[in-house]
Amino acid sequence: MTRAIDPVDLAARLIACPSITPRSAGVFDVLEDALIPLGFEVHRFLAGTEPEGPVENMVAIRGSGAPHFAFAGHLDVVPPGEGWRSDPFTPEIKDGLLYGRGAVDMKSGVAAFVAACSELADHPGTISLLITGDEEGPALYGTVSIMAWLAERNIKPDMIVIGEPTSEIRLGDVVKIGRRGTVNMWVTVPGVQGHVAYPHRADNPVPKLARVIAALDALHFDHGTDAFQASNLEITALETGSRATNIIPGSATAQLNIRFNDLHRGAEMIALVRKTAEAAAPGTTVEAKISGEAFLTPPGPLYQLVTDAIRAETGIEPRLSTSGGTSDGRFLIALCPVVDFGLLNATMHKLDEAAAVDDIRALARIYARIVEAALASAG
Incomplete structure (x- = not known):
């Protein structure tokens, strides 16, 4: 069995790549290197032209058949700005926090999902990662290009979790079920x-x-x-x-x-x-x-899977919300039910962006629970 991945270590290696939209700066190499040993078939492609592109995107797939559970996210980050207490692209752990641009939004979320997959040796159905390098920018050549890639191959997930940072006070307290x-x-x-x-x-x-x-x-x-x-x-x-x-x-x-x-x-x-x-x-x-456009995922199995996993890991009953900014769920809702769930969002886009190490590892465990439950119906 492949050695389990430490999500904090992987998050740090992703943060070390200065992938400011639309530059990838090697970040997809790091992610691919983590996914290949886990049995994922990795597809990478460029889309768009300057000045908004070219943008790098990735679709990674493991398994086959139904149900198909997908995780969506992005590896691009906003510019760090001036005034950080340390280099924003030199990850640092201090007082239980992982510092660096993208620690919250959302390289640690991507790392947590990969770590969750590393714990699932064998599973029925299909797991995929839909990862773009164009979420923080104009979003012209990111998720929409991934959706076109999927459509050309007649691939359609049954449900999607987007790893955007949605929690507000404690990990698991808010799940986004739609956006304005x-x-x-x-x-x-x-x-x-x-x-x-x-x-x-x-x-x-x-x-x-x-x-x-x-x-x-x-x-x-x-x-x-x-x-x-x-x-x-x-x-x-x-x-x-x-x-x-x-x-x-x-x-x-x-x-x-x-x-x-x-x-x-x-x-x-x-x-x-x-x-x-x-x-x-x-x-x-x-x-x-x-x-x-505004979108809303109606109540259904995906709600239950996510809330059950959060409750089991944290003891929290999450609040289902549509507040805050938009996400790539505005595109992905055309495929299947979508919810956003991830780390605390207090420091996203701020100076000295940081995520709690314990939260990153707990998020990986929550994602593992979600995926296991989502695929169990195929067993």
Whole structure:
């Protein structure tokens, strides 16, 4: 039998690769080296072109037949930023914490799942890992490319756990069963540039944009649902393109984001913003990009598998939530039921990102329980 993998050691080796989106920096080599001895058939491929790519993706498969349990995740990380107390890509264990960019989001989660698989010598059915290098970035060539790869080969999982960090206070206290949709928009009001001392020769777009912002801020979408919090619109940036103190700008732009629940679709939100902006300031243009629609996994076997495993390992009854940002579940839900579950998320994307060593090992045990139970029906 292959020696069991220590998830903390594997997580550290993954962290040591500076895989800032879309660079892989050798991180997929480390993961492949861990999976091959465990009997996985590893498929790696590149997708996309510069500047968003190329992106490296991996599908690793062990076993055959039904049921097919898949784990999804990513090995890319956000830039570390300045001010770390140590090198963000030199993993360090101190006071029971593993430090490094990606320790929480989500290299330790990937390592925990691999470790869980190393404990399962023989099993019925199929286990797969769907791992991308483009989750933290634009997500154009990551999970969507993996799904296309699967479709070409007529491979379809029966259930998927995404290893995103969902826990809040203690490991296992929150499982994400869906996420709100998200759309970004850039609302531009045209004007006529001119000298501030001669306003009659110009057309200042800033007061008009202020009216647009006020009208957008007054919008009320819904009161939320049993599964989702209320939809909300937030202005995230303002830009005129002018830095001089004596110029009336030729245009003014507001950037905004809407997080919406499953009462709405992204296209509906775009249409509403366009209508509202045009009424407040005729001639306003709106550019928009839908990053994902709202999704919800209905109650079913996957809920039970995950909650039973968490309860057995930690004694905690997890809360099922749709709060927080989106995940690649927005794509994978088209294949099968999906939930997100992983480590504490308090330090993700922060300076000195760190995960508790004990939590990483406990997560591996929880994942092992989930997989064993998921595949038991084939026995």
